[in-house]
Amino acid sequence: MIVAAAAGAVVAATSYNAGANARMAPSPTRVATVDLVKVIERLDERADWEVQITALGKKIQEDYSAKRKALEDMARKMEGASEAERMELRDKLAYEQLQMEQWERLKKIEVDRERALMWQSMYRNVRAESQKLAEAEGWDMLLVNDGVSDIQLQRDSKTPLENQAQEQIVRRRVLFAAKSTDATDALVVRMNNARGAAKAAAPAAGAAAPAPAAGAK
Numbered sequence: 001m002i003v004a005a006a007a008g009a010v011v012a013a014t015s016y017n018a019g020a021n022a023r024m025a026p027s028p029t030r031v032a033t034v035d036l037v038k039v040i041e042r043l044d045e046r047a048d049w050e051v052q053i054t055a056l057g058k059k060i061q062e063d064y065s066a067k068r069k070a071l072e073d074m075a076r077k078m079e080g081a082s083e084a085e086r087m088e089l090r091d092k093l094a095y096e097q098l099q100m101e102q103w104e105r106l107k108k109i110e111v112d113r114e115r116a117l118m119w120q121s122m123y124r125n126v127r128a129e130s131q132k133l134a135e136a137e138g139w140d141m142l143l144v145n146d147g148v149s150d151i152q153l154q155r156d157s158k159t160p161l162e163n164q165a166q167e168q169i170v171r172r173r174v175l176f177a178a179k180s181t182d183a184t185d186a187l188v189v190r191m192n193n194a195r196g197a198a199k200a201a202a203p204a205a206g207a208a209a210p211a212p213a214a215g216a217k
Contacts, residue, residue: 030138032183033145033174034130039184040122044192049118056114060107067100129191133183142183147174 040046071093078089134142151168153161 029140031141031143031181032134032137032139033143033177033181034184034187035148035182036126036144036146037148039126039188039191042188042192043122044195045122045125046118048195049114049121053111053114053118057111060111064104064107067096067103071096071100125191125194126187129194130187133187133190137183137186139183142187143174143177145174145177145182146172147176 074089074093074096078086078093081089130142134140151165153164155161157164159167
């Protein structure tokens, strides 16, 4: 009887400890992945930015053509000008050419800045909407699946092919992700819906703004 009772106590203790350990064990981490390249390619925000930057580039090209034509006209005037006029025009032409070169450098910087702002904005919004999506779906982590493409080698690069391969391999973080974990489409839909709602709300907010009082400065 004593042996049986002792055995029963051991079984009961073991069962209790197993149950306690199960309750204390941390829940598995819930993870989803996205193909960040595909997300960015399909964003309405990127399309909006590209329209804006393309318009800026077109305006710069038009201004450049006008400035170039003005310089060419000035150069032609030198051909039939007197010696004194030619010297004056030559100095002015040199000055205008210098001004144009400086203007061109500034415009290149302006376009580069706009493209940088585009990427900053898209990445900031990707992070914000990723958090909202993860919280809505109950995911602990939303990872960039950087293992979706093969190693790309550029034969015309100065970097040796072996080094190119090694550099890409050591930068990879995901070797495999099941298709069931992919949240690319869900994130794109969420981001495009959010942008559409924001764009629709902007005109409404402007229309709702009170008109300035008569005589207000």
